[in-house]
Amino acid sequence: MFIEIGFDPDNHxxxxxxxxxxxxxxxxxxxRGLVAMSVWQDLYLRLWIGKQVHILSIKExxxxxxxxxKNVKFVLGIKGKP
Numbered sequence: 001m002f003i004e005i006g007f008d009p010d011n012h013x014x015x016x017x018x019x020x021x022x023x024x025x026x027x028x029x030x031x032r033g034l035v036a037m038s039v040w041q042d043l044y045l046r047l048w049i050g051k052q053v054h055i056l057s058i059k060e061x062x063x064x065x066x067x068x069x070k071n072v073k074f075v076l077g078i079k080g081k082p
Contacts, residue, residue, distance in 0.1 A: 001037060001082050004046075006075030022082070040080035048073040 002021040009015045011030055020035040021028060044057040049072055053065040 002077055002079050004075040004077040008073045008075055037080040040078050042079040044077045046075050
């Protein structure tokens, strides 16, 4: 489960908002707004510019990923369990 707040035009009509992503074995579901989280496991900042995604995480430190598509996102996220 991930809760993200920030600029994310893929998931928010006006670009800025809060969303919750729930992961299941066979699919992922993204909902607008907050879903209650019982335990948080990590806090991260994700910056996606062009094809590069920079992630700064409390648990995992810094990571850089290359995506196949271009986008612009700036989100603060919490990873946890429902």
